[in-house]
Amino acid sequence: xxxxxxxxxxxxxxxxxxxxxxxxxxxxxxxxxxxxxxxxxxxxxxxxxxxxxxxxxxxxxxxxxxxxxxxxxxxxxxxxxxxxxxxxxxxxxxxxxxxxxxxxxxxxxxxxxxxxxxxxxxxxxxxxxxxxxxxxxxxxxxxxxxxxxxxxxxxxxxxxxxxxxxxxxxxxxxxxxxxxxxxxxxxxxxxxxxxxxxxxxxxxxxxxxxxxxxxxxxxxxxxxxxxxxxxxxxxxxxxxxxxxxxxxxxxxxxxxxxxxxxxxxxxxxxxxxxxxxxxxxxxxxxxxxxxxxxxxxxxxxxxxxxxxxxxxxxxxxxxxxxxxxxxxxxxxxxxxxxxxxxxxxxxxxxxxxxxxxxxxxxxxxxxxxxxxxxxxxxxxxxxxxxxxxxxxxxxxxxxxxxxxxxxxxxxxxxxxxxxxxxxxxxxxxxxxxxxxxxxxxxxxxxxxxxxxxxxxxxxxxxxxxxxxxxxxxxxxxxxxxxxxxxxxxxxxxxxxxxxxxxxxxxxxxxxxxxxxxxxxxxxxxxxxxxxxxxxxxxxxxxxxxxxxxxxxxxxxxxxxxxxxxxxxxxxxxxxxxxxxxxxxxxxxxxxxxxxxxxxxxxxxxxxxxxxxxxxxxxxxxxxxxxxxxxxxx
Amino acid sequence: xxxxxxxxxxxxxxxxxxxxxxxxxxxxxxxxxxxxxxxxxxxxxxxxxxxxxxxxxxxxxxxxxxxxxxxxxxxxxxxxxxxxxxxxxxxxxxxxxxxxxxxxxxxxxxxxxxxxxxxxxxxxxxxxxxxxxxxxxxxxxxxxxxxxxxxxxxxxxxxxxxxxxxxxxxxxxxxxxxxxxxxxxxxxxxxxxxxxxx
Numbered sequence: 001x002x003x004x005x006x007x008x009x010x011x012x013x014x015x016x017x018x019x020x021x022x023x024x025x026x027x028x029x030x031x032x033x034x035x036x037x038x039x040x041x042x043x044x045x046x047x048x049x050x051x052x053x054x055x056x057x058x059x060x061x062x063x064x065x066x067x068x069x070x071x072x073x074x075x076x077x078x079x080x081x082x083x084x085x086x087x088x089x090x091x092x093x094x095x096x097x098x099x100x101x102x103x104x105x106x107x108x109x110x111x112x113x114x115x116x117x118x119x120x121x122x123x124x125x126x127x128x129x130x131x132x133x134x135x136x137x138x139x140x141x142x143x144x145x146x147x148x149x150x151x152x153x154x155x156x157x158x159x160x161x162x163x164x165x166x167x168x169x170x171x172x173x174x175x176x177x178x179x180x181x182x183x184x185x186x187x188x189x190x191x192x193x194x195x196x197x198x199x200x201x202x203x204x205x206x207x208x209x210x211x212x213x214x215x216x217x218x219x220x221x222x223x224x225x226x227x228x229x230x231x232x233x234x235x236x237x238x239x240x241x242x243x244x245x246x247x248x249x250x251x252x253x254x255x256x257x258x259x260x261x262x263x264x265x266x267x268x269x270x271x272x273x274x275x276x277x278x279x280x281x282x283x284x285x286x287x288x289x290x291x292x293x294x295x296x297x298x299x300x301x302x303x304x305x306x307x308x309x310x311x312x313x314x315x316x317x318x319x320x321x322x323x324x325x326x327x328x329x330x331x332x333x334x335x336x337x338x339x340x341x342x343x344x345x346x347x348x349x350x351x352x353x354x355x356x357x358x359x360x361x362x363x364x365x366x367x368x369x370x371x372x373x374x375x376x377x378x379x380x381x382x383x384x385x386x387x388x389x390x391x392x393x394x395x396x397x398x399x400x401x402x403x404x405x406x407x408x409x410x411x412x413x414x415x416x417x418x419x420x421x422x423x424x425x426x427x428x429x430x431x432x433x434x435x436x437x438x439x440x441x442x443x444x445x446x447x448x449x450x451x452x453x454x455x456x457x458x459x460x461x462x463x464x465x466x467x468x469x470x471x472x473x474x475x476x477x478x479x480x481x482x483x484x485x486x487x488x489x490x491x492x493x494x495x496x497x498x499x500x501x502x503x504x505x506x507x508x509x510x511x512x513x514x515x516x517x518x519x520x521x522x523x524x525x526x527x528x529x530x531x532x533x534x535x536x537x538x539x540x541x542x543x544x545x546x547x548x549x550x551x552x553x554x555x556x557x558x559x560x561x562x563x564x565x566x567x568x569x570x571x572x573x574x575x576x577x578x579x580x581x582x583x584x585x586x587x588x589x590x591x592x593x594x595x596x597x598x599x600x601x602x603x604x605x606x607x608x609x610x611x612x613x614x615x616x617x618x619x620x621x622x623x624x625x626x627x628x629x630x631x632x633x
Numbered sequence: 634x635x636x637x638x639x640x641x642x643x644x645x646x647x648x649x650x651x652x653x654x655x656x657x658x659x660x661x662x663x664x665x666x667x668x669x670x671x672x673x674x675x676x677x678x679x680x681x682x683x684x685x686x687x688x689x690x691x692x693x694x695x696x697x698x699x700x701x702x703x704x705x706x707x708x709x710x711x712x713x714x715x716x717x718x719x720x721x722x723x724x725x726x727x728x729x730x731x732x733x734x735x736x737x738x739x740x741x742x743x744x745x746x747x748x749x750x751x752x753x754x755x756x757x758x759x760x761x762x763x764x765x766x767x768x769x770x771x772x773x774x775x776x777x778x779x780x781x782x783x784x785x786x787x788x789x790x791x792x793x794x795x796x797x798x799x800x801x802x803x804x805x806x807x808x809x810x811x812x813x814x815x816x817x818x819x820x821x822x823x824x825x826x827x828x829x830x831x
Contacts, residue, residue: 317782334779339676339698492760492779492786493677496717499724502784503749523748530720533693533713534679 012292016302018177021168021295028169037074037115038094039063042157044081044243045278046400047088051104052078055089058108066112074115080247082157083401084144087127092139092157099139100125130397130419147417150403151379151387152363156247161282164289167250173295175366176254179261180303183369188262189215192365194373196385201230201321201358202436202462203538204384204451207365210355213345214263217353224266226349227259228330228356231272231279232314232321235434236485238465240389241359243401245272245279248363249286253309255362257296258369259355260307268309269349271326274316283311318489322537323348323356325491336491337537358463360389380406384450388461394431394468395421404449411445414468421470428469429553433462435482436542438549439469458549460542474571475550475557480508482546486539497540500531504547512572516562525551570632573617577633580621582607584629591621591630637705646701653681653696656709663709664718664738666810667761668697672770678761682717684708693717715742723747725759732757732811758813760786764805772804777821788817795823 015021041047041056059076082090087101091111098121100111110122126135127142136142159166167173179188193208218225229252233241245252256268272280287309290296298306312330319325320335327349329335348354364386368376377385384406390413392402397419404413414420414427421427429439432449438459440447447453451461469478483505492498507524510516528544535541551558560566567575580591580600587605599615602608610621622630635646639661646655651674656663667678674697681696686706693713708714722739727749729735735757739745762779765788769775776798780789790796799822806814819825 339695341694341699487784490783492781492783493675493762494679495677495721495724495759496679498760498783498786499728500720503724503727506750526716527720529713530717534682534717534721536676536679 012289014292014294016294018181018301018303021173021177021301024165025168028165032169034095039074039076039111039115040092040094040157041076041078042080042082042088042090042092043078044083044085044088044247044401045239046081046085047090050088050102052089054105055091055103055108058105059091059112062108062112066116074112077160079159080156080161081243081401083153083243084142084398085401086397086399091125093121094158097139098137099127099142101127144398144400144402144417144419147412148403149379149387149405151367152244152251152360152389153247153401153403155251156243159248161247161249162285164250164286164293164295167248171370172250172366173254175369176257176261176295177301179258179369180301180305185262185264186215188258188369191373192262192368195368195376196373196383197361197364197368197376198384198451199358200360200364200388200463202433202460204461207357207361210345210357211259211262213343214353214355217346218264221346221353223264223353225263225353225355227256227263227265227268228326228349228354229256229268229270229362230321230323230326230356230358231270231276232318232326233276233359233463234273234318234321234489235436235463235465236482237391237393237431237467238434238463239391240401240464242276242279243391244359244363244389245276246282249279249283250290251363251366252283252359253286253290253296255357255365256309257300257307258365259357259362261305263355265355266307268307269330270309270311271314271320271330272311273314273320280311280313287311317491318486319491319537319539322539324537326356327354334491336493337539339536360464381448381450383452384461388449388464390464390466392418392466392468394466395427395470395473396468397422406450407448407453409446410440410449413449413466414445418468421468423470425470428471428473429475429550431459431467431469431478431546432465433460433545434465435486436460436538436545437462437465438545439475439478439553441553458552460545472569472571474567474569475554476508476511476561476567477569477571479547479550480505480512483508483543486543490540494534494536494540496531496534497536497543500527500535501540501543503527504531504544508547511558511561512567513574514561514565514572520562521551521558566633576617577612578610578615578617578619578621579631579633580608580610581629581631582609584627586627586629588626590626591624594620594624596620635701635703637701637703637707639707640709648701650701651697652683652694652699652701652705652707655701656696656707661709663696664742665697666738666759667763669763669767669808671808672763672766674698675762675766678721678759680718680721682714684711684714718742719744724749727751729756729759729811729813731755732759732813734811735759757811757816758788759811760788761810762788763808763810764788764814767804767808772800772802774798774800774802776800777805788814790821793820795819795821799823 089103091100091103114122121137126137128135155170159170189211197207198204297308314320317335320329322337325335325337344354380386387403387405389403402417426442429441431439440457447457454461487501490497531544560568570576585607592600597614599611600608644659663681665681676695676698682693683696685692722744725735726739726747730751768777780787801822
C-alpha cells in the first residue's frame with residue numbers, strides 16, 4: 001500500500017472470485033469494534049488550506065499524551081471533503097457524529113479530553129444556527145447537511161480515500177460484484193438507459209444513449225473501444241469533480257470498470273488536470289490497490305473480464321476538457337479540438353469508438369447498477385434524474401460542496417442550504433454553468449435546477465459551479481471576466497474564437513469605461529451570434545453565453561454604463577467615486593491608515609475626506625470602515 | 634450516390650464527399666481560406682460555413698468537413714451564414730491589415746471597413762495553418778508548426794529559430810492564402826548565404 005492506512009490491514013491478496021470479495025468485506029466489518037471512536041479530520045482542499053494538517057498533528061499528539069480510560073482508544077482518520085468548506089477545518093467524532101467547526105490545533109487537547117472523560121461535546125466548537133442562535137451538536141441536524149441528499153458524496157467524509165479496505169467495507173465494488181455475477185453486459189447498458197442518467201459534464205447528453213451508440217458503432221467497426229473519464233474540470237469556481245476524485249476515487253474507478261464491462265473495453269483513460277495533484281495521487285493509489293486485489297487488470301475477480309486504466313495528466317489547458325481536444329491531447333498532440341460531425345462514440349480516441357463521461361457521471365454508475373435504474377429514475381424529476389453535486393461559492397454564507405436531487409428550486413439551494421447572502425439581503429443572480437453558462441436573476445429563484453429548466457432560463461447546468469452574486473457584483477464586469485478567461489484559454493485554432501472573444505471583450509472594456517452606444521450593443525449581439533454559429537468547438541460556441549444571459553436580464557445595467565456613465569454595482573473603476581459621509585465618519589483614522597495611496601486625510605475624531613485625484617478605487621476603505629461612512633456612487 | 638439540395642438545386646455526390654466538394658463540382662461558390670485540395674481540411678477559418686435546415690431545425694456547419702447525406706438541405710448564403718462571414722472578414726481586416734488578399738475578399742462580401750482597432754499594421758498571417766499542414770502531409774518535413782496558444786499563437790519553426798528540417802521547397806509559400814509565408818520563409822529555413830534569385 002502506498003500509504004500507511006489508519007488501521008491494521010491484511011496484506012493485499014488477490015481476490016479470485018466475487019465470493020472472496022464478499023468474505024473480505026465480512027471480515028473487515030467483523031473486525032471493526034462498534035465502540036471504537038473515530039476522530040475524523042476533513043482533508044478537503046478548503047480544510048487543508050485553513051490548517052487541517054496542523055489540527056491532525058495536534059490531535060495525534062494530544063491522543064498520545066492523554067491518559068485514556070476508555071476501553072478502545074480512538075482512531076484518527078483523514079477523509080475527503082465534507083463539503084462545509086467555509087467552516088473549516090472540520091473535525092467529526094464518530095460514531096456519534098459530533099460536528100466541530102473552525103478547529104485550531106489549540107483545540108486538540110479539549111477534543112481528546114472530552115472523549116477520554118466522556119464529557120460530552122466541546123461546546124465552543126459546535127456549529128451555531130445563525131437563525132436561532134442555538135448550537136447544533138450533530139452533523140446530520142445542521143441545515144446545510146440536513147437539506148441535502150448525498151448519494152455521489154455518500155462515502156466522502158467517512159472513508160479514508162487512500163485505503164481500499166475502507167471503501168470495500170463501506171460498500172465499494174458491490175455493484176461490480178453484482179454485474180459480474182448476475183448481469184450480461186447488455187443489461188448494464190439497459191440499466192443505465194433506464195436510469196435516465198444524463199452527462200454531468202455540462203451538456204447533459206443521456207449516458208445510456210451514448211453507451212448504446214457506442215455498442216452500435218462496435219457492431220460496425222469492431223473493437224477496441226475505449227472508456228475515458230473527463231477529469232479536466234476547469235470552470236472558475238467549480239471543484240466538485242476534484243473533491244469526488246480526491247474523496248472517493250474508487251467510485252470513479254468502479255464506474256469505469258462497469259462501463260468497460262458493458263462495452264467490452266480493455267483500456268480506459270483518466271484524463272485529470274495536473275493542477276489537481278491530490279486527485280491524481282489518490283487515483284493512482286486507488287488504481288494500484290484495485291490492481292493488487294484483482295479488481296482491475298487481468299481477469300477481474302476471476303471472471304475472465306480484463307480491463308485496465310491509466311492516468312493522463314492535462315497540462316493546464318482549459319480547452320482539453322472539450323471532448324475532441326481531450327482525445328488529441330491523450331494522443332500526444334497539441335490539445336486542439338476537431339469538428340465532430342462524426343460522433344465520438346463512433347470515432348473518438350485513436351479514431352476508435354469511445355465513451356467519454358465526466359467524473360461525476362462515472363461515479364453515479366455504481367449506484368445505478370447496485371440499486372437499479374428504476375430506483376435512480378425515481379430521484380429528481382422526470383427528464384433530469386438523480387442528484388447533482390454543486391460547488392456553491394461567491395456571496396453566500398455556507399460556501400461548500402452540496403448535493404441535491406435534480407429539480408430543487410435554485411432559491412432553496414442558495415437560501416436554505418447556502419444560508420443566503422452575508423448581511424441578509426437577497427442575492428442578485430446566480431451564475432451557473434461557468435464560462436459556458438449564464439445567470440439566473442433573483443426574480444427566477446423558483447426555477448427548478450434541472451437541465452431543461454436552466455436552459456429555458458438562458459443558462460445551463462454545466463458541470464456544477466454555482467456562483468452567487470449580490471448587489472455589489474457588476475454584470476458587465478462578470479461578463480468581461482469570463483470573456484477574458486476564455487480569451488486566455490482559447491486554443492486559437494478557429495478564427496471566430498481566437499479573434500472574436502478579444503473583440504467582444506474590447507467592446508465590454510469600453511462599456512466599463514462608460515464608452516459605448518446602442519449600435520455597440522447591437523454589434524455585440526450580432527457578433528455573439530456569429531461566434532456561436534461559427535466557432536469550431538463548444539468553448540468558443542458557448543463563450544458568448546455569460547454576456548447574452550446578463551444582457552437578457554440586466555440590460556438596464558448595461559445601459560447605465562454606456563448612457564448614464566454609472567456602474568450601479570460600484571465596481572467599474574472609471575465610473576465610480578468613493579466619498580466619506582461626514583455625518584457618519586467618527587474620525588477613527590483606520591481608513592486613512594489602510595489607504596495604499598495615502599489619499600485619505602483628516603484629523604483624529606473629525607470627519608475624513610478622500611482626495612479623488614489620488615484615489616485608485618481599490619475599495620479598502622470601504623471594507624475597513626466599521627461605521628458605514630464610506631460610500632460608492 | 635447521395636442526393637441532396639444546395640440552395641434549392643438538386644445535387645448528387647459520392648458517398649464520403651463533403652458538402653464543399655459537391656458544391657465545387659456544381660460550380661456553386663463557397664469562399665474558403667484554410668482549404669486546399671492537397672491537404673486534409675482542418676476547419677480553422679470557418680469562412681466556408683453553410684446553414685442546414687430541416688423544418689424548424691437549423692444549424693450552421695462548415696462545408697469543407699461536413700459529410701454529405703441523403704436529403705440534406707444546404708443554404709450557402711443565408712442570413713446566419715452571411716453574419717458569420719461578415720464578422721470573420723471584419724475581424725480579419727483589423728487583424729491582417731497588410732494583406733491585400735483579405736481586403737479584396739472582404740470587399741467581395743461588402744466589408745470595406747472595420748470597427749475594430751488595429752493592433753499590428755504589418756500583420757498578414759491569418760493563422761489558418763495551411764503551411765503547417767502542407768509541410769507535414771505533403772512534404773513530410775514537419776519543419777513548422779503553430780507555436781503558442783490562442784491569442785499568442787504564431788507560425789514558426791521549433792523554438793522560433795531557423796532549423797535544418799526545412800528543405801526550402803516553398804510549398805508553404807505556394808499554399809499560403811495571403812502570401813504571408815513569403816516574408817516568413819527565411820525565418821524557417823535560415824537566410825541563404827548566397828543570393829540565388831539574380
